[in-house]
Amino acid sequence: MKEIPPLEVIGHVESSLTDKELAPKQGSEGAPDAWLVFRPSVREALSDLKKGDEMIVLTWLDRADRETLRVHPRDDPSRALMGVFSTRSAHRPNPIGLHRVRIVSIVDGLRFRVRNLEALDKTPIIDVKPVLGDRDG
């Protein structure tokens, strides 16, 4: 099996959320607005995104535990352990975060204010995709 070449950090999150114990588990659960700050190297790839658009942001959840294969759903110890691939836990072999957000404003083509992002401050961004109707992704 071939190896996967290194991921490129294309930007990072600026958020008031800094403590994973206090952060909402999903963006729809009271997450604040936050900034996505992209590197100038990807400016051209961003150029057709507009205020009001919904998009999917993929992040690298750098504070997750990659060895965990089973978790109590929603960190509730009264719930039975479950395989992480049946949960949205950040803990998993490749802790990639999948976030559906709406663009509130864009500054200088590289700073995107977005609604409902539960990712922590300084989380690296690795990809952006458009939403495909109800069946994304």
Added chain:
Amino acid sequence: MKEIPPLEVIGHVESSLTDKELAPKQGSEGAPDAWLVFRPSVREALSDLKKGDEMIVLTWLDRADRETLRVHPRDDPSRALMGVFSTRSAHRPNPIGLHRVRIVSIVDGLRFRVRNLEALDKTPIIDVKPVLGDRDG
């Protein structure tokens, strides 16, 4: 900015699709059934997935071009160039594929037959997530 540690290949796709020029662009566009073949190391993470479940599979699109920042949507040269983050093109700095599939059958806890997967044969798998209603991603 800190570096991202290497991605772990957790499995690979077995599909009749081997030519990216001939493959459907989205799973809903006539993609065939395919197998997801996982490594034994992630068996516990898979253990709560069941036949009939929908799930999101993330792959590493190893035949994509990571330098491309603008494309003609759907490879149609009559359409204007667009930033890749406004498209589902495989070409992008981190070519992560996002696929919504349904489990048709499971063999030995590690081989998953799934419906509607447009990924090419031998594509590495990097993550699996449950669908969260209509707003997943």
